Amino acid sequence: xxxxxxxxxxxxxxxxxxxxVKLGRFSLETSGxxxxxxxxxxxxxxxxxxxxxxxxxxxxVAVGLLASGDMLNVIRRYGLKFALLGGFITFVGALVTYxxxxxxxxxxxxxxxxxxxxxxxxxxxxxxxxxxxxNNNPDVTVGHSIAYPxxxxxxxxxxxxIPMVFRIDVDRERExxxxxxxxxxxxxxxxxxxYKNAFSMVAFGLCIVAGYLLGGIKVPLGGKLSIxxxxxGGGLIAALVLGSMxxxxxxxxxxxxxxxxxxxxxxxxxxxxxxxxxxGAEVVEVLKVHGVLLVLIGFFAALAAEVAAxxxxxxxxxxxxxxxxxxxxxxxxSTPGLGAAIDAxxxxxxxxxxxxxxxxxxxxxxxxxxxxxxxxE
Numbered sequence: 183x184x185x186x187x188x189x190x191x192x193x194x195x196x197x198x199x200x201x202x203v204k205l206g207r208f209s210l211e212t213s214g215x216x217x218x219x220x221x222x223x224x225x226x227x228x229x230x231x232x233x234x235x236x237x238x239x240x241x242x243v244a245v246g247l248l249a250s251g252d253m254l255n256v257i258r259r260y261g262l263k264f265a266l267l268g269g270f271i272t273f274v275g276a277l278v279t280y281x282x283x284x285x286x287x288x289x290x291x292x293x294x295x296x297x298x299x300x301x302x303x304x305x306x307x308x309x310x311x312x313x314x315x316x317n318n319n320p321d322v323t324v325g326h327s328i329a330y331p332x333x334x335x336x337x338x339x340x341x342x343x344i345p346m347v348f349r350i351d352v353d354r355e356r357e358x359x360x361x362x363x364x365x366x367x368x369x370x371x372x373x374x375x376x377y378k379n380a381f382s383m384v385a386f387g388l389c390i391v392a393g394y395l396l397g398g399i400k401v402p403l404g405g406k407l408s409i410x411x412x413x414x415g416g417g418l419i420a421a422l423v424l425g426s427m428x429x430x431x432x433x434x435x436x437x438x439x440x441x442x443x444x445x446x447x448x449x450x451x452x453x454x455x456x457x458x459x460x461x462g463a464e465v466v467e468v469l470k471v472h473g474v475l476l477v478l479i480g481f482f483a484a485l486a487a488e489v490a491a492x493x494x495x496x497x498x499x500x501x502x503x504x505x506x507x508x509x510x511x512x513x514x515x516s517t518p519g520l521g522a523a524i525d526a527x528x529x530x531x532x533x534x535x536x537x538x539x540x541x542x543x544x545x546x547x548x549x550x551x552x553x554x555x556x557x558x559e
Contacts, residue, residue, distance in 0.1 A: 186229045193222050193455040208346070211525035213338045215451050216518060219458020220331060224466045227459055234456045238517060239417050240449030243389045244442045245520065246421025247435060249533035253426045255366040256505070256534045263499055264509055264535060267491055268542030271513030275303050275487035276550035282479045283558055290475055292558040297325020298480035300551055302333035303487070305515045308547035315555040322555070328468040329480025331461045336484035337519035341507050341526045344492060355503040356529050362502070363531070377436040381445075385435050389424055393417030409548050414517050415540050422537045446530070450521040457518060488514065503527070508535030513543045 197215025210217065257264075279299040283292050293316055300308035300322075312322045345352050379385075397416020400408040411419065425435040468476065491510050495501045501509075504527055511519035512535060523532045 186233060189222065189227050190229050190233060190452055190455050190459065193219050193459060194451040197455055197458075198451055208342055210338070211522070212447065212450050213454060213518065213522050213525070215454040216331070216334060216338075216458040219455045219460075220462045220465060221458075222455075223459040223462020226463065228463070229456045229459050231460075234453070234460070235413055237449045237452040237456060238413055239390055239393065240445055241453050241521065242414055242417040242449075242517065243386060243393060243421045244446035244449060245524065245530055245533045246418045246537065247386075247389065247425045247437065248439060248442050248446065248530035249537075250422045250425025250435065252363045252366065252531070253422045253534050253537070255363065257538055259366065260501070260505065260535075261538060263495070263501065264512075264538035265542045267495060267509050268513045268539040269546045270494065271487045271491045271510065271539075272303065272543055272546030272550050274490045275299060275483050276554045278483045278486045279479070280554055280557060282483065286475060286479070291321050293319045293555065294321040294325045294476065295479055296555050296558050297322035298329035298476050299325075299483060299554060300547065301326035301329025302336070302480035302484040303514050303516070303547060304330055304333050304337075304518070305544070305547045305551075308515075308551045311548040311551040312555055315552045324468060325476060325480075327461070327464045328476045329484075331458070331465055332477050332481045333484045333514070334457070334516065334518045336481050337488060337511060337514050337516045338522040340485065340488045340492075341511070341519065341523045345503065345526070348496075350503050352503065352527055356527060356531075359502045359504040359529075359531060377438050378434050379436075380438040381441045382434065382437055385424075385428070385433050385437070386445075388433055389421040389435075390417065392424060393420035396420050403548060409544055411541065411544065414515075415537075415544065418533065418537050418540070422534070443530075446524075450524075454518055454521065484514065504529060504531055505535045508532030509539045512536035512539030515540060515543050515547060 194215045197218035198212060200218060201210040201212055201214025203209060276299055279296060283295040286295060297312060300312055309326045316322050393416040396419065397411045397413050400410045402408045428435045488510050491513060492506060495506045507523040507527055511523050520536050524530055
């Protein structure tokens, strides 16, 4: 059982089966692969990083192409609100983490608690900024590692439970959003296009290559700090932009939604399984040393940021739940959360909100992470 393909396939398969089990109206769906992966990782298995990157890329590019048709219209209408949400979520998460760090100074080192901020918001660029701000303090990495899977859990539970708690009719929200998109297309004189090819490796490959090139661009922020979109942001934004622009020729991005949906599901199942497998061993070790304090801090910081953003977007701006779900996952820079949001809403349209919020959230993560650890010094 040391073959990584066997391990991650078995994990993904069992996870998806468990995810279909319903407790009332709640089910884990594809996210079940994450939790089976945590168990598999805890007993000693791991998967090479290359599989993580490849499956992540398949998922985000497929999602981006599926949601690309109406991206420009949505950005025109909600662009500023998406940007504000990205900054707001990262600010609230940092603020809550700082308050909790002050409250529990005796239970763990401030930097250990501060590290849970980037883990709870599942941000690798944030982790890099935290290490830079603390001269590579190892406590930061430990805090990030323990909070990461529970930050993922927080956003998965959020997109599943919020409609139940606030009595949101997801089917109605989805239909209303589709009607809004149709009205915006009519206003621009556009028609909902069909597709020429069931699947185009040339077009899909172009999105992958463009995404890696875009994600690798580093923007300096002063000193040794820099920011980049990474594989997730680069791949998703490349697919959204190219999919909305290229609709003819050898790079025609219009493909059969059923085929892209299958690629999306395959990539997401494997990706979540790998996340769980590679985090499982670390979770066990850190829990042995630090108990549940860091888990609770990371989980609460993530949940507080999500709920605050939801209240602002839903009751302050009267935004549709489909947009909110994607935007909050983008503000959390949470790729697993995007998968959970697609499962919960039964539409890839959430990816538009995710892609619009993600770049601003990355910048906010870097800025607020640096400020957080400076204050904790």
